[in-house]
Amino acid sequence: MMERLNGKVAVVTGAALGLGRATVIRMAEENASVAVLDMLEHEGTLLANELGGRGLEASFWRCDVTQESAVAKVMGDVAARYGRIDVLVNNAGVGGVSKPTHEVTEAEWDRVQAVNVKGVFFCTKHVIPHLRLAGGGSVINLSSIYGLVGAPDVPPYHASKGAVRLMTKTDALFYAPDKIRVNSIHPGFIWTPMVEHHLAAQGDVEAGRKALDALHPLGHLGEPDDIAWGAVYLASEEAKFVTGSELVIDGGYTAR
Numbered sequence: 001m002m003e004r005l006n007g008k009v010a011v012v013t014g015a016a017l018g019l020g021r022a023t024v025i026r027m028a029e030e031n032a033s034v035a036v037l038d039m040l041e042h043e044g045t046l047l048a049n050e051l052g053g054r055g056l057e058a059s060f061w062r063c064d065v066t067q068e069s070a071v072a073k074v075m076g077d078v079a080a081r082y083g084r085i086d087v088l089v090n091n092a093g094v095g096g097v098s099k100p101t102h103e104v105t106e107a108e109w110d111r112v113q114a115v116n117v118k119g120v121f122f123c124t125k126h127v128i129p130h131l132r133l134a135g136g137g138s139v140i141n142l143s144s145i146y147g148l149v150g151a152p153d154v155p156p157y158h159a160s161k162g163a164v165r166l167m168t169k170t171d172a173l174f175y176a177p178d179k180i181r182v183n184s185i186h187p188g189f190i191w192t193p194m195v196e197h198h199l200a201a202q203g204d205v206e207a208g209r210k211a212l213d214a215l216h217p218l219g220h221l222g223e224p225d226d227i228a229w230g231a232v233y234l235a236s237e238e239a240k241f242v243t244g245s246e247l248v249i250d251g252g253y254t255a256r
Contacts (some may be wrong), residue, residue, distance in 0.1 A: 069124040108156060
């Protein structure tokens with residue numbers, strides 16, 4: 001165990017599964033106290049307990065990032081429990097429907113924006129006072145390769161991740177005087193429950209996985225840890241001069 005995040009308190013949303021779960025584990029192993037935020041109470045509590053059993057510090061809070069009052073309350077509760085907040089990882093996200101724009105319903109559109117955009121807005125809005133009190137900090141927004149390039153699929157998702165990319169840069173400029181750094185991570189396809197469900201909806205998961213592997217010049221999908229280590233870096237003092245940037249972790253997908 002290293003101590004790259006020694007003494008830091010980190011809040012991770014969508015933390016029970018996939019990229020969020022991996023990020024929680026790696027941050028806790030680097031000696032951060034981690035607030036595990038998710039709607040999945042069973043999985044979130046299990047994760048916090050599992051880390052506690054290893055002598056690491058993590059606590060679960062149920063949080064719906066689309067509800068501003070809930071977000072504000074949880075941020076206050078985390079700060080009360082741990083004395084401060086230094087890091088926010090805005091990871092909670094949904095994939096949404098994959099069909100042409102003219103077939104997407106208003107409800108399908110709104111659901112994706114509510115979690116992927118409004119959720120990032122609410123969490124950032126309500127963590128900023130705590131980061132200011134701590135004398136600075138790091139906000140890490142999970143965008144996507146689909147915040148950088150297009151593809152003929154999931155229109156609401158593309159729109160949401162493009163929004164997150166620019167929200168990141170705007171906030172990086174607003175809060176730089178407070179020593180609050182704001183950066184985005186842009187994963188390629190990573191083997192997570194979200195990607196698995198996406199492939200299952202299209203039919204053959206194994207064939208789909210091989211096709212996705214082939215889209216990445218390195219020849220395979222990423223793993224959750226590939227993203228988690230990027231988040232650890234951006235949360236740490238190693239990244240003290242990094243703000244408003246895009247950390248692309250995509251196996252070469254967007255290099256074409």
